[in-house]
Amino acid sequence: MPKSPQAPEHNRREPPVDATDRALLAELVSNSRISVRALAERVHISRAGAYARIERMLAEKTIRGFTARIDPARVGLGTTAYVTLSIDQAAWRPLCAALRSVPYVDHFALVGAEFDVLVLVRAPDNEALRDVVLRELQALPGVRSSRTWLVFEEADGRGFSDPA
Structure with a gap:
């Protein structure tokens, strides 16, 4: 059976982030200097879970960096x-x-x-x-x-x- 052609790279969609990822992102946008411990507490997950999710979103380029907002x-x-x-x-x-x-x-x-x-x-x-x-x-x-x-x-x- 012939393989079906794969979609071009730019047409592939990454799986959407879940509610916990969204909560992490909202907290990080509000304060990118927040500690992972405080972030995990606010989102009600373990510190290890917060680290893992942040690292995954960095690797997937969902999070493109951390920055200061300047006037x-x-x-x-x-x-x-x-x-x-x-x-x-x-x-x-x-x-x-x-x-x-x-x-x-x-x-x-x-x-x-x-x-x-x-x-x-x-x-x-x-x-x-x-x-x-x-x-x-x-x-x-x-x-x-x-x-x-x-x-x-x-x-x-x-x-x-x-x-x-």
């Missing part, structure tokens, strides 16, 4: 803008690599909208923002046009939360 203005990045890019159809992969080296680019994503790429830029001031947009982003190969939206004020969302 951009307090570290000299007082100007924030969203920049949208319209790009040539085949430009995403090389553009993705190039965007990683553009100064002050905080985050970027390929999106389905009237534009193709959404870029979050955090710069020291308007002059630096102008340089990033006009000299860096618009000069990247495959970029056809850009639009910039200056951010006046930001608010945090809920972050990860268990929808159940």
Whole structure:
């Protein structure tokens, strides 16, 4: 009997996390500095169980790392803008690599909208923002046009939360 073709790697779905994993994730998002002992107590599992689940989620890349959240203005990045890019159809992969080296680019994503790429830029001031947009982003190969939206004020969302 012939083998059935396997789904391409990008189409495979990892098994979903369970309720205990979700509780661990919610606690870690709330406070990534929490001790494993306190984390296990809050989620009502053993310390060894908490360690094992965290290690598994790190290995599976469910948890992609632990980080501090920084106030951009307090570290000299007082100007924030969203920049949208319209790009040539085949430009995403090389553009993705190039965007990683553009100064002050905080985050970027390929999106389905009237534009193709959404870029979050955090710069020291308007002059630096102008340089990033006009000299860096618009000069990247495959970029056809850009639009910039200056951010006046930001608010945090809920972050990860268990929808159940």
